[in-house]
Amino acid sequence: QVQLVQSGFEVTKPGASVRVSCKTSGYTFTEYYIHWVRQAPGQGLEWVGRVNPLSGAANYAQQFQGRVSMTRDTSISTVYMELHSLTSDDTALFFCARHDLRLRMFDSWGQGTLVTVSS
């Protein structure tokens, strides 16, 4: 079955960077975009961006432009999200999700990675 397994809890300092991974299995990796979604404490869901596993091309939400990068390693069916210049406002749960482009929905999600930014 389709699985998305994310890397574990991260604690980091303001100004630093963090990289979260999302390992996929159970389907052809290059056939579905992987998106990242953020949930800050007590807040709703916020789209961060997406990566095309076939081409490696990525698109980002405007508020993250310039400090986020999404990449992939096709040899291990894994997608990465790196967020730079972290502030305490970036403390959040980050989810990766597989996007069905035809039906325009997220049909499988990772379990979430908690990123805590604290001095």
Next chain:
Amino acid sequence: DIQMTQSPSSVSASVGDRVTITCRASHRISNWLAWYQLRPGKAPNLLIYGSSTLQSGVPSRFSGSGSGTDFTLTINNLQPEDFATYFCQQGSSFPLTFGGGTKVEIK
């Protein structure tokens, strides 16, 4: 960007109740609307897509309706495992956007 306004932000209900959650889009999105359930410590779960299509494996007590700008998620015969937070999401245009969430709590 398309804004998604979800209401109520929280609702208290009992097992066996019916709960209705609404989602309004700031622009017409046809039927490109999905609903998700979030429970603490678990991956989000797709319930409904295309406004009204039940995802495989999701109990039939969940249903969705609407088109254009106004959408509804209904949970009939609320079960203990349904106490969670629910989000709508528009798939019409980028950036993809979500409603603010509705927490369904035990009365």
